[in-house]
Amino acid sequence: MPTFHARVQVSLRPSVLDPAGEATRAAAARLGVDGVRRLRIGKAIELELEAADRATAQSQLELISDRLLANPVIENWTLEISEPAAAEHP
Amino acid sequence: MTVGVLVFPGSNCDRDVRWALQGCLGVSTTFLWHEQRHLDGIDAVVIPGGFSYGDYLRCGAIARFAPVLEAVKAFAAAGGPVLGICNGFQVLTEMGLLPGALTRNAGLHFICEPAELRVSPGACRWLQGYAEGDAIRLPIAHGEGRYQCDPDDLRRLEDNGQVVLRYAANPNGSVGDVAGLSNPAGNVLGLMPHPERACDPATGGVDGRPLLASLLR
Structure with missing residues (x-):
């Protein structure tokens, strides 16, 4: 079965306050970089998934992104899937 | 009356809840390990505070998939009393028993x-x-207690009378000063403050007693 590589990016919804991002932005100013106007902290999750085909991989990754990796009440997510590595299709 | 107190890896208020219920109020309690799949003989469930599964990913996000919570979901749907304190409130929102x-x-x-x-x-x-x-007056002890939901949902919760506990001086930025929420039926309560730490006069204050003593009514 091919292995799909995926990267899920989870970010706080724009309407949700990000106090950690604000604190980090303030620290950037203390480092001498005053121009940071916006800084939001999210998560990047990298995973490898075995699935029969790309469509199956896509739907399984969407399921875990929406139901586990992100909480849609406060977070948005995006998903990138890479094709299986060539070595796995000798 | 037997109260089941859930125990996840990382729960740390399970024994406080037992002391409040059993030691202070004389209510029989039993610990329910997270892998258990049934609630036989249990009349009420408490999801205690702590850091279930290390609170990895998000608070309560992993706990939500614990086998015992499938049973708790059915128990709550059948009208069984369920109380989530602090991390327990976070678990209740993650599993969708309470919104936000x-x-x-x-x-x-x-x-x-x-x-x-x-x-x-x-x-x-x-x-x-x-x-x-x-x-x-109840103790609070949390890093992630800022209740968040969109303004329409908050209005609906307020109209339904589900915002049952509010902070007098909002400590954490919760929308609507929300400290505790009930489900529409009234059998599920989630709150960030710790009623179990306000039951024994020795630890300062007994304002949490009526909440846990409600099980005896």
């Missing part, structure tokens, strides 16, 4: 102090020992 989410405190600090609350019991079966507008 608990996020990082606006001031970033972990806050450990007494909090003044206003009670609006409404239909909540856990709060029938208090009167509308009662002012009580």
Whole structure:
């Protein structure tokens, strides 16, 4: 079965306050970089998934992104899937 | 009457809940390990505070998939009393028994102090020992207690009388000063403050007693 590589990016919804991002932005100013106007902290999750085909991989990754990796009440997510590595299709 | 107190890896208020219920109020309790799949002989469930599964990913996000919570979901749907305290409230929102989410405190600090609350019991079966507008004082101890939901949902919760506990002086930036929420039926309550730490006069204050004693009514 091919292995799909995926990267899920989870970010706080724009309407949700990000106090950690604000604190980090303030620290950037203390480092001498005053121009940071916006800084939001999210998560990047990298995973490898075995699935029969790309469509199956896509739907399984969407399921875990929406139901586990992100909480849609406060977070948005995006998903990138890479094709299986060539070595796995000798 | 036997109260089941859930125990996840990382729970740390399970024994406090047992002391409050059994030691202070004489209510029999039993610990329910997270892998258990049934609630046989259990009359009420408490999801205690702590850091279930290390609170990896998000608070309560992994706990939500614990086998015991499938049973708790069915128990709550059948009208069984369910109380989620602190991490337990976070678990209840993650599993969808209560709406919204608990996020990082606006001031970033972990806050450990007494909090003044206003009670609006409404239909909540856990709060029938208090009167509308009662002012009580319960300890809070959390880093991620800022209740978050969108303004329409908040209005709906307020119209339904589900915002049953509010902070008098909002410590964490929660929308609507929300400290505790009930489900529409009133059998499920989630709150960030710790009623179990306010039951024994030896540890300062007994304002949490009527909440847990509601099980005896």
